[in-house]
Amino acid sequence: MALPAVPALAGLAALVLLLWGAAARFAPFLWLDLVAFATATVSGLRCRRRLRRHPPVTLLDVFQAHARRRPRRALLRFGAELHTYGEVEERSNRAARAFQRRLALRPGCAVAVLLPNSPVYVWCWLALAKLGCPMACINTGVRGPALRHALAAAGATRLLSTPELRAAVEEALPDLHRDGVRVFYLSSASPTPGVEPLLPDIEAASPEPVSPQHRAGVTSSSTALYIYTSGTTGLPKAAVITEMKLMMVTNLVRLCGLRPDDVIYTTLPLYHSAGLLIGVGGCFELGATCVLRAKFSASQFWDDCRRYNVTVIQYVGELMRYLCNTPKRPDDREHGVRLALGNGLRADVWKEFLRRFGPVAIWEFYGATEGNAGFVNYAGKIGAVGRANVFLRSFAPYELIEYNVEENEPIRDERGLCIPVRPGETGLLVIKITKNTPFHGYVGDAQKTEKKILRDVLVKGDSYFNSGDLLMIDREGFVYFQDRVGDTFRWKGENVATTEVEATLAMVNFIQEVNVYGVSVPGCEGRCGMAAVRLRAGQPFDGQQLYAFTAAALPGYAAPRFLRIQDTLEVTGTFKQRKTQLVRDGFDPDAVTDPLFFRDDKAKSYVPLTRDTFAAILDMKLNL
Secondary structure, eight states, rough: OOOOOOOOOOHHHHHHHHHHHHGGHHHHTHHHHHHHHHHHHHHHHOOOHHHSSSSSSOHHHHHHHHHHOTTTTTEETTTTTEEEEHHHHHHHHHHHHHHHHHHHHOTTTEEOOOOOHHHHHHHHHHHHTTOOOEEEEEEEEEOOHHHHHHHHTTTEEEEEGGGGGHHHHHHHHHHHHTTOEEEESSSSSSSSSTOOHHHHHHHHSSOSSSGGGGGGGGTTTTTEEEEEEOOSSSSSOEEEHHHHHHHHHTHHHHHTOOOOTOEEEEOTTTTSIIIIOOOOOOOHHHEEEEEEEESOOOHHHHHHHHHHTTEEEEHHHHHHHHHHHHHHOOTOOOSSSOOEEOEEEEEEEEHHHHHHOOOEEEEEEETTTOSSEEEEEETOOOOOOOEEOHHHHSSOOEEEOEEETTTTTEEEEOOOOOOOOOSEEEEEEEOOHHHHSSSBTTOOHHHHHTTTTEESSSSSTEEEEOOOEEEEETTTTTTEEEETTTEEEEETTTOOHHHHHHHHTTTSTEEEEEEEEEEOOOOOOOOOOEEEEEOOOOOOOOOHHHHHHHHHHHTTTTSSSOOOOOOOOBBBOOOOOOOOOHHHHTTTTTTOOOOOOETTTTTTTTEEOHHHHHHHTTOOOOOO
16 A cells, blocks of 8 residues: 655655754665655645546546557557557447446446456446446455355445356356346356346447546545455455545555556456556556556566566565576576565565566565555565654554454553554554544445454544554664464464464475464463475475474474475465465364374474374373
8 A cells, every 4th residue: 555645744844854964874764764755745745636626636537648648558468469548548438338328327336347357357447437436346266155245345236247257157146136236248248148248339339438427426535446355264345445545556656666668567466456556557647558467477477577578567475486486597687677566575585586586676565455554665675564754654643552462452551542562572553543544444344344443542532443464663663564463373372473484484495385373272272383385396295304494493382383285275366375264174184184294392303193193182191
């Protein structure tokens, strides 16, 4: 997420600049902090100025201005396809006219889309925006009841999809029809009875612009999109993305130094904010070109970058690790990529990526789809997700507060207020809800919205957005992600951060991927560490080596006591590891078909977990 908007403070900025000369030798990062503050100020003012006009200038208007000025400029590259700004403008006009007629849309009607990455997604988004209709971006992995829930949450009674996702549509179709949902394919024909094709109507429609009256009621606080939190548990939650938030997030590319002549490569799913808002939306903002791929391919990644003259890549941490795990090639550094923008990049992978693929500027950021502010690592500090900029903090107040991971709640003092942590300590990130940093919550779920608000944090009556993330800020002001609340577990009276253990185990030469979590053990307080791992191709599991490594590299309470070897580790569409089912499965050899191992201190090895060992643990005859 982009940094929050800030008002014009020319006087304050001038004073700060005067003080900088005297303070610079004592604060090596002060100049970078001031530049980031100034850039964020300009960005915030630009967004607010646009949306305060009558009529407001939205991201759609910014895109259309580029289409008028440079209609032949490439907007999208998709395989062999090339789509210019002018072509996408006309295509979305045709689609808007067809949608208005066939779907009987009125301004404000939410329309759900269940689509894979393709140019169709982009012109569909623009078409709905031209009609004043928010688009609900459904995860293509959602099925059955979860799909129905996603539509109901957004109040969408129309679903646009494609025969490519026929199985998902047909599975839910009877229930969707009972719910009054009309389903359409954006294709020339439909293989599914009860689903109408829309492409013939779109191709027959006029390319002339639709009436601006459809957007007459749009303001900065109008809902532009619903984007569902990916999560790993429960039903999807539809986060509200307003026109102002949309504008602010897409401006992140300016804060990170992207230019109109950049070619941005995204393989991230468009149903999430990173791919749609920062990747495609960032190109709308700049007038840049987006190279879109249906799915991420580690083996084709750099070939694509060379083929399309890519200068900027989008990433999530696991994507970069996959790239580092590919076989080395002589042309690893032969590419034009100058900048990488994303989040979740571990320090060890960061270093390996730079060593192998060359001096690419890494812009790591931190934020949540539904969050009200975030951090950007504009200093390039390896491993950090951002900087605690003292100037910006006055406009987006936040705190790291003490958190009881066992009780899953903040620790409060005798007054009932939360306790800020000291530099170098881990705490729960909470961001104050203000006019500059509003929290819009989830549509159709007031209870879950309220659950994300933490009250009486520093003073009675205040309210903060609960990020659900544990972070640490060091004495230099760099921010580091530690773990998700619920992923961190407590064992032997100590807090165990799963991400730290994962990063350590990833250094073992025969481990390709690792997912660490805590499991309940009868008679024991807290949760005991367990790891699901995927072995490197052709590499055998070595229990003695792993034991020796964990004994040397991890505290005893953090070394996983149980191990599960899997062929593949389940992840979300943005490569976040799923832990919930693994936790439920536990370490019962009768319930888990994968090979299970137990950390045996006597044998000084990870040994196969037998039924006898499992029974001894349950009977509390084996001391963990």
